[in-house]
Amino acid sequence: MKLVKRGAVALVASLVSVMSFADVLGGSVAATYWYPSMSGDISSGGDNIQVDDDLGFDDEGAFIISGVLEHPVPFLPNVRLQYYSIDDEETGSLDNVSYKGITYDGDVRTDIDLSHIDVTLYYEILDNWVNLDVGLTAKVFDGELTLTNEDGESSKSNINHVLPMLYGSAVFEFPITNLSAGVEGSVLTFDGDTAYDVVAKVRYTYLFMGVEAGYRALGVDVDDISGIDVDTRLDGPFISAMAVF
Numbered sequence: 001m002k003l004v005k006r007g008a009v010a011l012v013a014s015l016v017s018v019m020s021f022a023d024v025l026g027g028s029v030a031a032t033y034w035y036p037s038m039s040g041d042i043s044s045g046g047d048n049i050q051v052d053d054d055l056g057f058d059d060e061g062a063f064i065i066s067g068v069l070e071h072p073v074p075f076l077p078n079v080r081l082q083y084y085s086i087d088d089e090e091t092g093s094l095d096n097v098s099y100k101g102i103t104y105d106g107d108v109r110t111d112i113d114l115s116h117i118d119v120t121l122y123y124e125i126l127d128n129w130v131n132l133d134v135g136l137t138a139k140v141f142d143g144e145l146t147l148t149n150e151d152g153e154s155s156k157s158n159i160n161h162v163l164p165m166l167y168g169s170a171v172f173e174f175p176i177t178n179l180s181a182g183v184e185g186s187v188l189t190f191d192g193d194t195a196y197d198v199v200a201k202v203r204y205t206y207l208f209m210g211v212e213a214g215y216r217a218l219g220v221d222v223d224d225i226s227g228i229d230v231d232t233r234l235d236g237p238f239i240s241a242m243a244v245f
């Protein structure tokens with residue numbers, strides 16, 4: 001697999017290995033199933049191509065593996081790593097559309113890989129019934145987009161891009177229960193690039209286990225990635241199983 005995938009697996013494994021130090025360190029590891037719908041458009045010097053109406057993308061499952069490590073060392077940030085596996089293939093139809101020098105007129109097969117990794121460094125501002133975190137996220141894309149027409153001609157674009165984003169989280173723990181609810185997200189608006197990744201969630205924990213459910217919305221509007229402009233959105237419900245230490 002690609003380097004970022006190996007990095008995600010390595011960090012999650014290391015987080016599990018430190019669970020024996022729970023009196024000093026804290027954190028969690030989680031596996032998430034996300035069921036988003038995809039919308040928006042792409043273009044390359046020509047007409048906009050709708051990813052849902054033209055290319056046939058709709059609801060599709062995705063997986064997220066995440067790990068969080070918190071520590072008591074002053075001035076050093078806590079760490080969160082998330083790997084998103086977003087990979088799909090669909091068939092749609094285009095009507096005499098030019099894309100990267102190729103004319104698409106009829107059926108078109110699209111392979112898209114929006115898999116990426118988030119590396120977040122953050123500080124706890126409050127740690128009580130109300131938990132507040134602030135920090136920075138680097139959203140590192142390492143995917144590709146390929147369109148193939150009826151004649152077998154195809155155009156491939158690498159989606160390799162790093163988006164630096166502001167991160168924030170606010171969680172309220174309901175007294176005398178194992179329930180909590182909150183929101184978290186990363187946002188960017190700079191030099192024509194816009195991106196957001198926001199979550200509303202409810203969590204239940206018991207001993208060292210937990211479940212979480214909510215809604216995630218991810219949007220990216222970035223110009224000139226390997227010669228294409230991308231303005232896509234994914235949003236939908238999710239459910240997670242986790243180990244908390």
